[in-house]
Amino acid sequence: MFGEETQTGDREDDESDDGRGLLGRLLPFGVAFLAGFLVGRRRDGGSGELAPSGPDVEDVTREAKNAVGTGEEESEEDEESEEGEETIEAGAAADEIPEEVEAVEAPSTHGMPMFGLGTYDMDDYDECVESVRTALETGYRHVDTAEGYHNEEAVGDAIAEADVDREELFVATKISPENLDYDQVLTNAEESLDRLGLDYVDLLYVHWPTGDYEATDTLDAFAELREEGLIEEIGVSNFTVELLEEAIEVSEEPIFANQVEMHPLLAQTELQQFCAQDDADVELVAYSPIARGAVDDVEVLQEIAEKHEATPAQVSLAWLREKGVTAIPKAAGEDHIRENWLSLGVDLDDDDVDRIDDIDREERIVDPDAAPWN
Numbered sequence: 001m002f003g004e005e006t007q008t009g010d011r012e013d014d015e016s017d018d019g020r021g022l023l024g025r026l027l028p029f030g031v032a033f034l035a036g037f038l039v040g041r042r043r044d045g046g047s048g049e050l051a052p053s054g055p056d057v058e059d060v061t062r063e064a065k066n067a068v069g070t071g072e073e074e075s076e077e078d079e080e081s082e083e084g085e086e087t088i089e090a091g092a093a094a095d096e097i098p099e100e101v102e103a104v105e106a107p108s109t110h111g112m113p114m115f116g117l118g119t120y121d122m123d124d125y126d127e128c129v130e131s132v133r134t135a136l137e138t139g140y141r142h143v144d145t146a147e148g149y150h151n152e153e154a155v156g157d158a159i160a161e162a163d164v165d166r167e168e169l170f171v172a173t174k175i176s177p178e179n180l181d182y183d184q185v186l187t188n189a190e191e192s193l194d195r196l197g198l199d200y201v202d203l204l205y206v207h208w209p210t211g212d213y214e215a216t217d218t219l220d221a222f223a224e225l226r227e228e229g230l231i232e233e234i235g236v237s238n239f240t241v242e243l244l245e246e247a248i249e250v251s252e253e254p255i256f257a258n259q260v261e262m263h264p265l266l267a268q269t270e271l272q273q274f275c276a277q278d279d280a281d282v283e284l285v286a287y288s289p290i291a292r293g294a295v296d297d298v299e300v301l302q303e304i305a306e307k308h309e310a311t312p313a314q315v316s317l318a319w320l321r322e323k324g325v326t327a328i329p330k331a332a333g334e335d336h337i338r339e340n341w342l343s344l345g346v347d348l349d350d351d352d353v354d355r356i357d358d359i360d361r362e363e364r365i366v367d368p369d370a371a372p373w374n
């Protein structure tokens with residue numbers, strides 16, 4: 001039931017500080033360098049950490065500055081729509097990674113890269129392999145899947161093909177609510193590992209606190225998996241503050257993260273405050289971080305995007321980062337994968353953040369009747 005991320009018709013579904021601080025230091029030059037790539041995307045209406053080993057902060061800044069700023073690079077999509085204009089990197093091979101893309105790095109929090117690829121709705125094997133492969137080549141090091149997405153094998157094959165060390169990767173999957181009794185958790189976690197072709201996952205979530213979820217029984221099994229080394233961290237998803245409190249209380253092992261819907265149209269203020277408390281210390285991971293594209297239509301985000309020569313989707317992702325929240329936007333094609341990745345170079349100021357905080361809407365996309373908040 002919850003393997004599929006239910007969509008309602010009406011829109012309403014650390015030291016994370018170290019991520020904010022790092023980025024602030026990492027990319028003080030803002031996003032002027034993104035302009036060439038992004039300007040075209042705005043023209044079409046915006047539709048269109050472990051820090052991986054790589055250059056240090058200064059080098060990233062310098063390389064990015066040197067690499068870009070011509071204002072000429074545009075996406076392939078724009079090439080189609082605006083005949084005669086240059087593509088994202090004129091003359092480059094289609095699968096070559098532009099330097100400005102390579103120069104960007106995701107900050108991390110407690111070993112989790114604060115930016116990842118979501119894979120919901122990627123149930124076509126070839127498409128999923130291709131998307132994950134493209135993301136890993138782009139620089140993504142965090143991939144989010146679930147047994148309910150029916151794509152763990154494709155995700156695993158893309159990881160196996162990629163030229164990235166396992167230790168650099170952060171792979172998260174989830175156990176579906178109908179499989180959350182003690183024995184089933186143990187069985188299904190091993191099945192997920194088999195499909196992924198991995199010895200361990202970095203994070204295993206309780207997908208929804210429904211179905212067979214019973215806090216002590218379920219989390220005892222998660223603790224056993226952690227003790228056996230099959231999972232690095234225990235996560236929960238779609239938990240309210242009350243459910244999170246219960247999970248923290250009964251779990252023998254720390255609750256590392258709560259994955260919830262979060263974007264500028266659903267700020268999750270209460271959860272943010274709760275997770276940031278020292279005695280909770282839970283990472284927030286935002287799913288549907290661009291509200292499945294709905295952020296494109298929000299005027300405030302459009303204005304801030306224009307100011308930063310970015311897109312509303314990038315501004316939304318940058319806002320989440322400012323909040324110390326990890327974002328896992330799903331993107332199938334190279335254009336969106338790169339556009340989202342380049343949000344790591346969008347440096348919002350306090351005024352931008354305040355304006356987005358003031359949007360004050362409560363619009364959930366993923367809102368099944370059985371959700372704990374209903």
Ligand SMILES: NC(=O)c1ccc[n+]([C@@H]2O[C@H](COP(=O)([O-])OP(=O)(O)OC[C@H]3O[C@@H](n4cnc5c(N)ncnc54)[C@H](OP(=O)(O)O)[C@@H]3O)[C@@H](O)[C@H]2O)c1
Binds near residue numbers: 048119331337339
């Ligand atoms: N724990 C849960 O219960 C739960 C629930 C929902 C989602 N999730 C996880 O969170 C991930 C992300 O959430 P989501 O898939 O619901 O929503 P999302 O990431 O907010 O939006 C994905 C949609 O936006 C499009 N898109 C991507 N980048 C874009 C851009 N720069 N501009 C315009 N459109 C863009 C994608 O199209 P293309 O694919 O064509 O690029 C796709 O249709 C999921 O994939 C999944 O891994 C978890």
